[in-house]
Amino acid sequence: MQSSLVGKLETNIEIKAAASKFHEIFKHPHRISNISPNFVQSCELLQGQWGTEGSVIFWKYFLDGKHSVSKELMEVVDDKNKSLTFKVIEGDLLKHYKNFKFILKTTPKGSDQQGNVVQWTLEYEKPHNGIVDPHSMIQVLIKVSKDIDIHLINTP
Template sequence: MGRFGKLETDVHIRASASKFHEIYHERTHHISNISTDKVHGVDLLEGKWGEVGSIICWRYFQEGKARVAKERIEAVDKENNSITFAVIEGDLMEKYKSFKLSIQCIPKEKGSVIHWILEYETLHDEIPDSHSLLQFCVEMSKDIDAHLMEGCEEP
């Protein structure tokens, strides 16, 4: 029998919340050009970029292996700079009955905070929490921040 799990973390970045959200919401396919060592491709399979119900295929490199995840956009809240993806096929489904990734970009006085939430149900109790995937998300967020801040002078 599986168990439910939830991992959360905050990543402090220098870029604005709206610019970061725009990457995940409307320009997802650019992430493979930004975080080249982690994401090898992001393809739209159904729907339109950023629309609820659209299906996206991620080709990424994690824990020394090339992996694939097919995700459906479950929710988008432009006002709160948040987006939720549900994994529907791919490598994660070998360990999980369900897996969701939520990202909220929270504006701060200087920069913003990217709040990641991973929610899942494992196929059985022996499957560990996915701390490595959460760390992958943190590192990818830092790559995106560096890209967004390229050419910007420090205050």
């Protein structure tokens, strides 16, 4: 039996910071390298404007102990639902996957006192079954999200 080459991984992370503030950090991600330097080295805008659909962002980050790069198209910006979609258009992930998307959605858990939930979804297609699912990328996203949460709750 052959496993599917199209995959999807999801994780939910509870945060204390406001959903709108967390959403804004990834809409304008140039500060993430200062907030989570153990995982993100830099993030720069190559085309368009921060926080707008069609903009192109270049990331330098660590994955599995290696320096990695990714050029991503900000495909969807949904402020109402606090959702963003980044499509990888160049970089190290495309050495292993035919296509790769990051989908981020931040939702209130209930009242403000109950916190919020960050949901990361990775959608990808592998060229063959010998490629592992990107569990290590999910682990990085969890750690970066927790770093951002700590930063936001400690910043007035």
